[in-house]
Amino acid sequence: MKDDMRKKIIKRAKRKARKLAILREDPRYLQVIGRLVHEGLLEVPTVKGHRRKFLLEEALWVGDHIEPRVLELLPAIALKRPGLMLFEELPEDLKKIVNDLKKGKVEQNFRGVESSQYMRWVPFVGRKSGLPKLTKTFRFSVDDQRILEELSEEKNITETEAIRRALRLMKEFG
Amino acid sequence: MAATADVDLKYQIEYVVKKKFEELFSEIKKHLDPVGHEAWMPQETEYIKIFSGQIVSGYIAEPVFVILSKAKMARNKNRQLIVDYLASKDLDPRLFDLAEKYNVDLESL
Numbered sequence: 001m002k003d004d005m006r007k008k009i010i011k012r013a014k015r016k017a018r019k020l021a022i023l024r025e026d027p028r029y030l031q032v033i034g035r036l037v038h039e040g041l042l043e044v045p046t047v048k049g050h051r052r053k054f055l056l057e058e059a060l061w062v063g064d065h066i067e068p069r070v071l072e073l074l075p076a077i078a079l080k081r082p083g084l085m086l087f088e089e090l091p092e093d094l095k096k097i098v099n100d101l102k103k104g105k106v107e108q109n110f111r112g113v114e115s116s117q118y119m120r121w122v123p124f125v126g127r128k129s130g131l132p133k134l135t136k137t138f139r140f141s142v143d144d145q146r147i148l149e150e151l152s153e154e155k156n157i158t159e160t161e162a163i164r165r166a167l168r169l170m171k172e173f174g
Numbered sequence: 175m176a177a178t179a180d181v182d183l184k185y186q187i188e189y190v191v192k193k194k195f196e197e198l199f200s201e202i203k204k205h206l207d208p209v210g211h212e213a214w215m216p217q218e219t220e221y222i223k224i225f226s227g228q229i230v231s232g233y234i235a236e237p238v239f240v241i242l243s244k245a246k247m248a249r250n251k252n253r254q255l256i257v258d259y260l261a262s263k264d265l266d267p268r269l270f271d272l273a274e275k276y277n278v279d280l281e282s283l
Contacts, residue, residue, distance in 0.1 A: 001270040009270075009280050013260030016283070020254055040203040043179060068251045069178055112250060116209075124179070124205055172189060 023066045028058040032070060035084060041073055041125065056087035063111070071111050073125070075101065075118040080126030104134050179203055182210030214247050215239060216272060238266035245278045257283055 023029060024046070031054045036042040038049030056074075063071035075097045077084055090098065093110060100106040101122065106115045140148065151162040181204050187195070192206065199205050207213075219239040225232035235243075241259050244252040259265060260280070273280050 001274050005281070006267070006270050009283075010260055010265070013257045013283065016257045017261035020257065040179060066254065068253075072178070072251070117251075120180075120208060121178075 020066065026066075028054075029062050029066055031055075032059045032062045033067065036070070036073065039081075039084065039125075041077075041121075042067075042069060053084060053086050056085045056090070059085060060091075060111075068113070071113050072118050073121050075110055076121035076125040079122060180205055180207040180210070182207050182213045184213070184215065185211060213243060215243050216276060218272065236266070237264065238269050238272070242269060242272045242276065242278060245273065245280065246276055253283060256280075 030047060031052065033042060033044050033047045034050040035052060035054050037044055037047055038051055059070055059074060063069075063074065075094065078090055078094050078098050079101050089095075093108070097106060097108065097110055097115075097118075100108075101119070106119060109115060110118055148159050148162055151157075152159045155162065155165075157165075181199060183195070183206060196206055215235060216239055220236045221233035222236060223231060223233050237259070241256060245256050249256075260269075260283070270280070272278070
């Protein structure tokens with residue numbers, strides 16, 4: 001790349017970085033990011049963590065204008081720790097995503113963030129780990145049931161846990 | 175600069191090793207990105223050794239290669255990060271040649 005082009009890119013970046021630095025002093029940014037830092041969801045060396053709640057609309061603004069990672073975290077927060085935020089009602093798109101997350105089926109993007117990107121934060125937000133558990137019904141033969149009971153007793157685990165472990169093993173070793 | 179608390183590992187690792195890593199990372203409030211091994215890194219990537227153990231050694235990629243990867247694979251999410259890097263005194267000039275080689279557009283950030 002030619003030198004003058006490099007200089008042009010750097011000059012433009014410096015101008016944008018100055019604007020960003022001003023935005024990062026905005027109280028909305030400090031309010032939202034500070035709480036996310038406190039929760040261990042973001043690492044921002046320049047922002048001190050705090051326990052105050054933030055407005056959902058502030059978080060949307062910060063995500064749109066300064067730090068897109070906030071948008072990545074919002075669906076998981078709305079699902080597992082809505083108490084971190086102050087809001088009267090979730091916006092329609094976020095409400096739909098939260099409902100879909102509860103059902104374990106999410107396809108739509110959230111304001112430019114792909115579902116795979118925001119779904120991966122669900123296990124790390126809040127105390128209960130993982131996505132919401134779903135109920136499924138299976139019909140077992142008497143033999144299957146006997147094996148399940150034996151495994152559960154031998155390993156001192158619940159029958160559900162025995163099935164979970166069997167699934168993991170099958171996925172790992174085929 | 176802001177970062178999420180996830181750690182990308184370049185290689186897939188044995189389940190037990192992964193579990194141990196998860197335990198260790200959780201102590202410092204970090205966690206493994208489940209698809210971290212899918213992250214793209216340029217072949218020129220240079221790694222800095224940060225830990226040398228009897229069995230395991232740890233390396234992290236030099237920032238210029240991480241920035242290039244982010245600019246190529248997740249540009250929108252990392253736009254501010256890339257701008258900050260380009261404007262910083264730590265800017266590694268190799269970024270420009272790498273960007274040209276890997277068709278990464280730095281001009282329209």
